[in-house]
Amino acid sequence: MTPLLLPLVLLAADTLPKKGEPPLTEQTKRSGGVVDPEQAKLRLDAADLQIELLPATRSLAGVATLDFTARAELRELRIDLDRNLPVGAVTIDGTALAPGSWSNPDGRLRIALPRPIAAGRGFTARITYGGTPHVAVRAPWDDGVVWSTAAGGETWFATTAQGYGCDLFWPCLDFPTAEPSAVTLHLTVPAGLKAPSNGKLLGVDRLPDGRTRWNWRVRNPNTYGIALNVGPYEELSASYSSRYGNTVPLHFWHLPARRAQAKGLFAEFAPTLDFFEAVIGPYPFADEKLGVVETPHLGMEHQTINAYGNEYKKAVEGFDWLFHHELAHEWFANQLTAADWDDFWLHEGFATYMQPLYGRWREGEARYAAMMDLQRQRVLNDAPIVSGRVRTSEEVYETAKGGPGSDIYFKASWMLHTLRGLIGDRAFFEATRRLVYGRPDPKPGNFRPRYGTTREFEGIVREVAGRDLGWFFDVYLRQAKLPELVERREGGTLSLEWRVPGGGSFPMPVEVQVGDRIERVAIAGGRGSLAVPEGAHVVVDPHARILRRSAALEAMRGRP
């Protein structure tokens, strides 16, 4: 660097946004929650997003063409968009609106329509916008864009939006059931960089100035699943022959400096995919791709372009947990999407439980038990997993806001483990399959992404298992505290009694090992008993099938 250039560089660095800048409004930070009545009148059918990435100024310039259908008569259009990306022009069905017809006081763009739009009518809004997108502080735990540099000094860029929502960088309806049926992306990036994104690659255009435009189309994307990724990537690709008879394109975009490690991770794609297809069902987006991109943040389940930033760390389980976790979300988040964030555990609990199941698939019961035990130590029990109210993403994720926080991962995973022990493998996996695909017999082409709820899953379990398990779900999902098993041994009798928060019935049978025999003790009216010979060695729940209060764990932590 020459001395002459130094002041210029300093000046530029001074004006660039730092982490956490520019600030976001509360509205932009909200994702999900109660739907605005004006937005409930809209259906976003499709979006076409032209986005230019401008690293020198850390800004972006966009044109969003949004196809809507009015569900009720509309006089105003309300679309979520961070006000850090001011709108420069709006057209409705090709007619330009006068400046002043729109405003964005708080992160919800309000567009006054020139004339009312009748219920049932389709229309197109074209919104030109751009500016400095919010820089995440610690993605993916908070959201925004991430500016980084690769080893050669090139721009390395990513986005995350799960907590704050899609409105961080494109105009959208920011609640889980607002998935458009298609999003087309046209991403213009500096010369020499690549922009792997969601769905299918339509083509790459070379612009006269040396930049490239990457064109992608994705169907039914999760609203937070659209992602921008830019870097000097190298690409690994292969074609996977599925047990369902179709083929799945596999792609991994990684930084050139880590070619050898990237090849190692890429070798995990096919066996992991086989596990999910065997245990859950067909890969939901085989007609597009299974895609992963190396990112300057830990990871996120961006649909068909999963973010991977786990640094290729090796683990005793013999597979990369982060890659596995995000891939699980293609089934549990992207194929099956929670209709409301209150049911966030449908994404994270199932994805977390898939990991010990994969350990079991690879190495058997000992690995499964070891992985479950690590998860057990992370169960908090401070707030119920499901509140029964419509909630925003942050209200669930943040324990400071009264949410269950990480219990949607580890406690929900242990709830699923307990459920599987209670109803058996056949019923458990059939219920899971029906939840994910909306049918018991998924095959490539006979299902679409769908929305699900906790209540729906309970109904499916009731049908498949042939009995009502409301008592089970009420305790594990709707109470903070765990059930406690009280054991008493008097004379030749072992008595067992369940004490459950809320005081309801909890007829959970319990296995007991007496000497070298295992007995199943039925529990009726909260109690059960078993004759045990004097002096016999007894172990209650020897396979740890049941999530219940552990005095040892509480003593170790020094808290309930």
Ligand SMILES: [Zn+2]
């Ligand atoms: Zn996750």
